[in-house]
Amino acid sequence: MNIRTTLVIICFLAISFCESQTIIPIETKDFSMVFKTDAQNRLWNVYFGKKLKNQSDYAEVDKQYYFPDANAGISNSAYTPSGTWNLSEPALMVKHHDGNRSTELLFHDVSKEELDGISVTKIKLLDPVYNLKVVLNYKVWHDLNVVEQWAEIVNNEKGKIELGKYASANLFFTNKDFYLTHFQGEYLREMMPTEEKLTQGIKTVESKLGTRAMLLGTPNFIVSFENPAQEDSGLVMVGQLAWSGNFKIEFDIDSNKNLRVIAGINPYESSYGLQKGERFKTPSLIYSISKSGTGLASRQLHSWAKSHRVLNGNGDRLTLLNNWEATYFDFNENKLSELIKNTKNIGLDLFLLDDGWFGNKYPRNNDDAGLGDWQENKKKLPSGLGYLVKEAEKNDVKFGIWIEPEMVNPESELFKNHPDWVIKQPERSIKLYRNQMVLDLTNPDVQDFVFGVVDDIFTKNPKVAFVKWDCNAVIYNAYSSYLEDKGISQTHIYVDYVQGLYRVLERIRKKYPDVPMMLCSGGGGRADYEFLKYFTEFWPSDNTDPIERIFLQWNYSYFFPAITMDCHVTNWGKQPIKYKVDVASMGKLGFDVDVDHLSKEELEFSKRAIKNYNGFKNLVLHGTQYRLASPYQNPFASVMYVNENKSQAVMFSFLSSNRFIERITKRPIKLKGLNSDKKYSVREINLFQEGEGSLVNPVVYSGDFLMNVGINPEISVKRTSVVLLVDEVK
Structure with a gap:
């Protein structure tokens, strides 16, 4: 197959009609977003809509609108600064090296690269007084109508600056009416949708949890233009902020009834210092645009995710048997060996050993001890993990393991030996969440430890074929002794934690690029397209009642393809096993039951259903x-x-x-x-x-x-x- 490859690098790429005017279109197959400079060289967002046949027509778009904004200062800025004549909600707040808090941004130049239907446009903005640079990046998958955008902020000033707010995107829409669908919830009730017509003022969707950040509210959203969202008709945007920590997305209806969307890292307790010469890259806002409703928008995003983002997105997935609901913490080698045999007998690919396999001085017999001590529990597993790996191999199935390496119990050797490795306020009493505290991943020593947890498992047992990575605690009493020792502001902790975690995952993937890993977080507390660079799939919810899962999987499907969703048959719900298996077959199929407790008829059905799933799973995972x-x-x-x-x-x-x-x-x-x-x-x-x-x-x-x-x-x-x-x- 011949692939036509083009590469275009053009500086000052734009359509110029006069000396004081520059037009910059960001175009997909069907849509365009257009920026235009004014006489003072400020950059404005002047158009979002159907792509026009003649780019020269974009120069006339803004002349058709009358939106006076003298009372607000700036409404449709490409990246709204603060502290000058702007009175609108800003995308950028900076304290400069001399203490001045005002910022102005003027257009400097633009470049564009194109390769195989993917383009990256970089728009450079400069402050005319301070040596501050902002680069707005727009990566476009042309045929999929998918855009990924982010900002880079570069400090070329004489000294340190402080970022008070640093959004990833600042969008502007002039359509008449706007409807927002956002997804809130709680543990066991994740991804519950609410649709509302946006009215004047700011609607905010955010998280301050630190870890498992999307447990109560998610960074996923649907904006429908003119009418409520429909599956097969209407103009919609389906979007997500790809960030695994605190986020904030603001939907601002201005005085002229236009919509501004400002999305990025939550600035709550997160002002961020940049030394001279340092650069800060914001997380990406990713969105799919459709003129034929949410169905097409989702399918575009699914295609993009499988081919361009999710780890092994076009590969296979292993069906599995998990021991959690069969045994909880109460198991031994004999019981696990029987479950491994059952894995083979029922027709599944992999046996997954869940929580409870580790800890000796503080044995992991419940959830209040042992977390952090990643050595096999000698009483439960006297022959170690290696014995179970060999048992799996003997039964012609693979072996997987559960870990929760970011967390620690107070009752653990790790905490007793390294209390400084834990996020906690030195003058406050310890606050636990599920009997846990969060390890301080801003600390490189902690990053080495977390990497070592995974590396040690694979070094000792290279045939381990799957990892379930859990995260059950949120960040209370946010304070890092490491940051304090290094003279770094405590306001870095939320951002540096996530970036530290990404560094660990990058190391894991460099050494172990192909091992499938599941994101788990007490359910759906973590699922975003930055994490899914490193993980093959995620656990939508601990709520596995199949009726509830129909709704959960429906809502997740707006943003994620089926290949990323782990769907297990469990003891939850009173529905027959056929119903449970059918629901779980709409994603990556797994079983979390004691096979010995199935009736003869249920066992025989399950075997047939798993065989059927293997026959059609390519349709589900890749269709x-x-x-x-x-x-x-x-x-x-x-x-x-x-x-x-x-x-x-x-x-x-x-x-x-x-x-x-x-x-x-x-x-x-x-x-x-x-x-x-x-x-x-x-x-x-x-x-x-x-x-x-x-x-x-x-x-x-x-x-x-x-x-x-x-x-x-x-x-x-x-x-x-x-x-x-x-x-x-x-």
């Missing part, structure tokens, strides 16, 4: 997802996945309401993403009893029929989950 019927609008839910050449699809449908209705799906559900000119056979799989379903015998329909009339999966209280396999008939 294109279409949300067909929302559980928020119906007593049922339906989702399908289609392969690239539209020759095969799998459709999942579920009863999602507990209300008694004898026949739930009274009308057919229209399928999406097929070829209208093709013929398809439709048959039901994952039957609890072979031969019992109404669509056991394949029925042939045209793609046109399936997408315009649809098919009724016949969901009812007696038939609560249905999986249909759709195959092209040639």
Whole structure:
């Protein structure tokens, strides 16, 4: 296959129409965002919308609007500074080397690189008084309508400066009405959506938790223009701030009813000093733009994530059996050996040993001791992890391990030996979260320790094939003795913690580039596209009730492809095992049950279902997802996945309401993403009893029929989950 490669590097790249005017378009396949300078060389955001055929027309856009802002100073600045004539919410606040807190930014130049449909535009802004440089970066995946943007702030002044606020993005939209969908929650109720029409003032979505930062509110959002968000129609932006610590996203409706979006690291207790010559790179704001609703926006973002961001995003994923709900902390080598045999017997790829395998002086028999002491518990595992790895190998399955290396229990040798390694206020009593404290990852010695936890496991047991990386504590009493000793402001702690963690992960990936790792954080406390550079997947929630998971997985799917979501069959919920397996098959399938406690019929069904999953998982993990019927609008839910050449699809449908209705799906559900000119056979799989379903015998329909009339999966209280396999008939 020939790949056309182009590389363009142009300084002062712009369309210039007069000496005092520069036009800078940031364009995807369908959309453009346009910046324009004024007579004073300030840079303004003058357009967001459908890409115009002639770039010369962008010069006339701002002349069609009348938005006086003398009372606010600056509304549509490309990157709003503070302290001068601006009275709007700023993107940048700086205390200069001489103590002055005013900043002005003027356009200096722009450059652009293009390679294989990806472009990076860099816009350089300078303060005319102080030697401060800001570079606005826009990376565009042209055909996917996906943009990643960030800012770089460079201190070339005579001395140290202090950043009070340093946003990643400062967007501006002139559409008439704006609707925001944001996702709040709590433990076991993550990713709960709220849609609201934005009114004048600032709506803020933020986190101050330090770690597991998205537990209560997430950095994911949907902005719908003109009308509430729809799945298949309307202009929408689906976005995320890719940062694993405290974040702040402000949605500001100004006095002219325009929308400003300012997104970045939360400035709360996080002013950041830069020495002369130092540079600060903000995290990225990533967003997908669609004129055909949230469905297309999600699919664009999924394609981008799998090909350009998620670790091994186009690779395979291992099905697994986790021992947690089968044993909790109470296990020994014999019990684990039986579970490893069960892993093979049921047809799964990997056995995952969860919490409780470590600690001797302070044994890990519950969650209040041992965390931080990463040596095998000699009473539970007298032969060590190596014995279990060999047992897995003997049974032709792989072995994985749970760790929580960022945290420590007070009852641990680690804490007794290194109390200075823990984040805690020296003059305050210790505050625990789940009997834990957070290790100080601003400290390079702690970074070495955390890296060493992983490195030691792989050095001693190189055939370990999976890591579940947990994080269950938030940061209380934020204080670093390391920063204090180095004379660094305590306001660096929230930022430097995250950057320290990234450095550890970079070291791990440099030495162990291919080992799959799961992000876990007491559930959905961590899931972002900066972390997913290093992890193959994440754990959406400790809530594994399958009905709740239908809603959770639906909401996560706006932002994340199915290949990133770990979905386990557990003891939660009163639904039959068929229902549980069907729900979990919409992502990366895992089991967290004691296989010995399954009935004969349940075991046989599970074996068939796992075999079926292995047959269609490529559709789920790598296909294109279409949300067909929302559980928020119906007593049922339906989702399908289609392969690239539209020759095969799998459709999942579920009863999602507990209300008694004898026949739930009274009308057919229209399928999406097929070829209208093709013929398809439709048959039901994952039957609890072979031969019992109404669509056991394949029925042939045209793609046109399936997408315009649809098919009724016949969901009812007696038939609560249905999986249909759709195959092209040639």
